[in-house]
Structure formats: C-alpha cells, structure tokens
Amino acid sequence: MSGRRSARSSAGSAASTATRLPGMPVPAVPLCHDVWVMATRYLEPVLAWYSAHARDLPWRRPGVSPWSVLVSEIMLQQTPVSRVIPAHRAWLDRWPAPAALAAEPPGEAIRQWGRLGYPRRALRLHRCAGIVTTRHAGEIPASRDALLDLPGIGTYTAAAVAVFAFGQRHAVLDTNVRRVLARLTAGRQFPAPQPSAAETRFAESLLPASPAVAARWSVAVMELGALTCTAARPRCTECPVAAHCAWLAAGRPAAAARRPGQRYDGTDRQCRGRLLAVLRGSPAPVDAERLGAVWPDAAQRARALDGLVADGLVDPLPDGRFALPG
Numbered sequence: 001m002s003g004r005r006s007a008r009s010s011a012g013s014a015a016s017t018a019t020r021l022p023g024m025p026v027p028a029v030p031l032c033h034d035v036w037v038m039a040t041r042y043l044e045p046v047l048a049w050y051s052a053h054a055r056d057l058p059w060r061r062p063g064v065s066p067w068s069v070l071v072s073e074i075m076l077q078q079t080p081v082s083r084v085i086p087a088h089r090a091w092l093d094r095w096p097a098p099a100a101l102a103a104e105p106p107g108e109a110i111r112q113w114g115r116l117g118y119p120r121r122a123l124r125l126h127r128c129a130g131i132v133t134t135r136h137a138g139e140i141p142a143s144r145d146a147l148l149d150l151p152g153i154g155t156y157t158a159a160a161v162a163v164f165a166f167g168q169r170h171a172v173l174d175t176n177v178r179r180v181l182a183r184l185t186a187g188r189q190f191p192a193p194q195p196s197a198a199e200t201r202f203a204e205s206l207l208p209a210s211p212a213v214a215a216r217w218s219v220a221v222m223e224l225g226a227l228t229c230t231a232a233r234p235r236c237t238e239c240p241v242a243a244h245c246a247w248l249a250a251g252r253p254a255a256a257a258r259r260p261g262q263r264y265d266g267t268d269r270q271c272r273g274r275l276l277a278v279l280r281g282s283p284a285p286v287d288a289e290r291l292g293a294v295w296p297d298a299a300q301r302a303r304a305l306d307g308l309v310a311d312g313l314v315d316p317l318p319d320g321r322f323a324l325p326g
C-alpha cells in the first residue's frame with residue numbers, strides 16, 4: 001500500500017524513543033516504534049474483524065445520502081445507537097432532504113427530536129438545514145472546511161461526514177477510536193479528556209493511503225471500540241489485535257479514578273426535559289400552571305424555563321403562555 005511510505009517517514013522521530021524506562025510518565029501520544037509496522041499489524045486484522053462483525057446500521061448502508069450521515073452523527077453525539085436508530089429513521093422519513101426540514105419552523109425539529117436528549121442539537125440541525133438550503137443549493141457540502149462552517153458541526157463531525165459520506169481521507173477521532181488507539185498503541189486505559197493536535201496527527205499517520213480503505217479503517221476501529229474494546233469491560237480474548245496491544249501486554253493497568261458520571265434525577269436538566277416534553281406533546285401553547293404540574297419546585301422550574309428560552313428552545317408569548325419556537 002503506497003501510504004506506508006508516508007506513514008513511515010512521519011514516524012521517523014518517534015522511532016528512536018520506543019523504550020520507556022520505569023518511572024517515566026506515560027506519554028500523551030504513543031511512543032510508537034514504527035508507525036508503518038503498526039499500520040500493517042493492525043490494518044488487516046481490524047478490517048477482517050469488521051467484515052465479520054459490523055452492525056448493519058442504516059447510516060452505513062451503501063448509497064445513503066450525506067444528509068442521512070450528518071443527521072446520524074448529530075444524533076449519535078450524546079445518544080446511544082439503539083435509541084438513535086428509530087429516531088433517525090423517523091427524521092429521514094419526515095425530512096428526506098435538508099430543504100424539507102428548513103421549510104418547517106424550528107419548533108417542529110424540537111418536537112420530532114422527542115426524548116433523544118440535549119435538544120439544542122435539534123435546533124442546530126434545523127439551522128444547519130437552512131444554511132445548506134440557501135448557501136449550498138440543498139446539498140451537504142463535501143469539504144471539511146465548509147462543513148465546519150455549519151452550526152453545531154465541530155472538528156469530529158466535520159471529519160466524520162467528510163469520511164463516511166464523501167469517502168475522504170481524514171482521521172475520525174470519536175471516543176471509541178481514541179480509546180482503542182490509546183490502549184493499543186500507548187498502553188493507556190483511557191485517552192486524555194480532549195484530543196491534542198499530536199494525537200490527531202498520529203491517527204492521521206495510521207491512515208491507509210487509499211481514501212476508501214482509510215474510511216473503512218476508521219469505521220472498523222470505531223466499531224471495535226463500540227463492541228469489543230469497550231470502556232468498562234474490554235473483551236480482549238475476542239480482539240483481533242490482542243497480540244499487539246500495549247495495554248494488554250502491560251497487564252491492563254488501571255488509569256487514575258475517573259470522575260463519576262453526572263446524576264440526572266432532580267437536576268435542572270431533568271426539569272428542562274419535563275417542561276419540554278409538555279410543550280412537545282401539545283399542539284397549542286401551554287400556560288404556566290400546566291408546566292407547574294410536572295415540576296413543583298417553582299424556583300428551579302423558573303430557572304429551567306429561563307434557560308430554555310435563552311437557548312431558543314421555548315418562546316414566551318405575550319399572554320404569559322409558552323410554545324415551541326415558530
């Protein structure tokens with residue numbers, strides 16, 4: 001594969017630092033002895049594993065539209081696959097193209113979003129559809145820079161859409177990919193909280209030269225992280241690259257304790273969810289009394305409602321009632 005040469009040259013300076021002495025800190029970026037060797041060791045086993053184990057997800061099927069890929073990526077940002085599948089299907093059935101969504105008021109996007117959580121994503125998707133319709137003739141742009149200009153599209157999502165919808169060659173560093181690479185190549189249980197520029201360069205250096213193979217490598221590593229190299233219980237005995245995993249070879253050393261997950265019960269977030277559910281379920285504006293019935297704590301309810309209004313998710317009406325934005 002012609003990409004091996006460039007991967008090798010980009011790893012030149014790292015090659016001499018392969019040995020880590022006891023007591024030396026674990027590096028933020030893998031001290032790879034030879035990126036070319038790593039690519040050849042990992043690529044074929046991971047691709048073969050993916051061919052045998054990949055889930056049949058709607059946004060991965062041949063011929064899906066870039067819009068379908070974009071919607072899936074936004075939905076998957078903070079919601080598990082099992083909940084995204086039906087929501088994605090319903091969204092695409094209702095709005096098969098960005099222009100169809102752009103033609104409706106933003107409140108309809110919030111209503112359709114349902115209980116996926118973090119509903120600002122629905123608003124951003126609506127704004128995104130509007131810009132795509134007016135600025136890009138209704139077609140999702142293929143360039144990573146143009147994607148980055150769209151609301152709610154960050155570095156990861158822009159790369160994911162460019163790769164999975166348009167077959168370009170970019171590193172796609174989601175949580176699963178970062179965890180697999182951290183374990184496999186750096187011997188760390190978990191990656192740093194945020195990807196650094198060096199980590200991105202390293203992931204790019206592992207990409208095969210062919211954009212099509214690079215895209216398959218990215219989705220295959222992602223799937224390996226989702227199904228086998230999971231955060232809590234990695235199934236190393238079933239892993240296609242266990243023989244070359246630095247973390248496994250080191251005895252799976254535990255990282256420092258991670259922050260416990262945020263609680264949900266009783267939070268402003270739960271309160272916002274309840275208030276929004278009332279508005280989503282009502283074809284007409286609702287009054288304060290009806291909102292009070294789902295969250296009795298008046299101070300917290302007022303705070304949550306203020307937040308929803310500030311985020312553009314709820315419109316306060318002159319008569320004191322509330323509605324989804326029109």
Ligand code: SF4
Nearest residue numbers: 229234236239242245
């Ligand atoms: S051997 Fe275990 S820790 Fe290493 S990549 Fe495979 S599943 Fe992850």
